Amino acid sequence: MTLTLPTPASPLKIGTRGSPLALAQACETRARLMEAHALPEEAFEVVVIQTTGDNRAMIDADRPLKEIGNKGLFTKEIEEAMLRGDIDIAVHSTKDMPTVQPDGLVLDCFLPREDVRDAFVSLKYQSIAELPEGAVVGTSSLRRKAQLLSARPDLQVVEFRGNVQTRLKKLEDGLAEATFLAMAGLNRLGLDVPKSAIESDDLLPAVAQGAISIERRADDARADGMLKAIHCELTAQRLAAERAFLAALDGSCETPIAALAQLHGDQIHLRGEILRPDGSEKLAEEGVAPVSEAAELGKNLGERLLKAAPRDFFDWR
Numbered sequence: 076m077t078l079t080l081p082t083p084a085s086p087l088k089i090g091t092r093g094s095p096l097a098l099a100q101a102c103e104t105r106a107r108l109m110e111a112h113a114l115p116e117e118a119f120e121v122v123v124i125q126t127t128g129d130n131r132a133m134i135d136a137d138r139p140l141k142e143i144g145n146k147g148l149f150t151k152e153i154e155e156a157m158l159r160g161d162i163d164i165a166v167h168s169t170k171d172m173p174t175v176q177p178d179g180l181v182l183d184c185f186l187p188r189e190d191v192r193d194a195f196v197s198l199k200y201q202s203i204a205e206l207p208e209g210a211v212v213g214t215s216s217l218r219r220k221a222q223l224l225s226a227r228p229d230l231q232v233v234e235f236r237g238n239v240q241t242r243l244k245k246l247e248d249g250l251a252e253a254t255f256l257a258m259a260g261l262n263r264l265g266l267d268v269p270k271s272a273i274e275s276d277d278l279l280p281a282v283a284q285g286a287i288s289i290e291r292r293a294d295d296a297r298a299d300g301m302l303k304a305i306h307c308e309l310t311a312q313r314l315a316a317e318r319a320f321l322a323a324l325d326g327s328c329e330t331p332i333a334a335l336a337q338l339h340g341d342q343i344h345l346r347g348e349i350l351r352p353d354g355s356e357k358l359a360e361e362g363v364a365p366v367s368e369a370a371e372l373g374k375n376l377g378e379r380l381l382k383a384a385p386r387d388f389f390d391w392r
Contacts, residue, residue: 083117087297089166096260100167102121103186150165150167154290158292163292163295163297176290182289184305185307186286190262192273194270203227210253211231224355259285286310336369345364358388359380
């Protein structure tokens with residue numbers, strides 16, 4: 076079947092959030108589609124959609140996201156627009172994505188994964204170890220908070236939201252000594268900030284951190300055909316394990332769960348951990364399986380942690 080490509084008169088509409096990082100990811104997707112199908116930029120339209128998470132972030136800038144509601148916080152309105160036909164595809168940070176998509180939508184295109192590591196950002200210090208006892212650290216991530224307190228229970232953690240510039244201004248104003256950002260986001264934005272990459276052995280990243288995913292309608296043959304040309308199967312294999320792990324734990328982007336899958340030939344190695352929000356307890360598992368069994372590996376590791384965890388461990392869910 077011949078693929079009907081978009082034209083400037085009838086462009087492919089790409090839905091995205093309006094943050095600088097979200098727009099950079101949408102533009103990367105557009106550029107890859109342009110190259111893969113020899114299309115001009117005018118054959119695409121980037122459509123900015125404000126989500127619940129964006130609205131509440133503006134209204135309740137100091138309120139933890141987990142109190143607002145986490146699953147679908149940054150995706151619901153975008154997915155509704157796609158189901159209505161207002162947009163054709165949606166570009167997401169995969170770590171924001173629920174593990175189950177709404178009926179009629181498919182998440183089966185992933186771009187090559189960026190740096191998975193977290194970045195330690197501070198105007199005074201080079202690492203977590205250098206922070207003085209009792210130092211204040213800002214983060215809006217429950218995962219990072221739990222991991223930090225697990226390693227350094229003496230530190231004080233405060234809510235810290237906003238874009239990169241906002242967080243740097245808060246550091247300059249002395250509201251905290253350090254914060255965290257994703258290396259992937261800094262790289263995609265080309266931002267030079269006072270940062271040090273934290274190795275995954277020291278701080279296991281969020282599930283799917285550094286990965287861009289593109290969602291489409293299940294019955295949209297044109298979008299399916301176009302996206303196949305830019306899909307990265309190696310990224311998909313790693314995310315199959317990580318997202319199955321997350322699904323087994325019924326987690327989301329705002330729960331203290333971390334996981335990272337790495338490929339070694341035809342084998343996949345997965346590490347995963349769950350924590351209490353105050354960092355007082357951490358449970359970890361890891362395993363290896365054939366790449367073809369990536370999702371099963373993730374499911375099994377998640378189930379093992381569920382079985383090992385005390386009954387009250389998941390009070391944060």
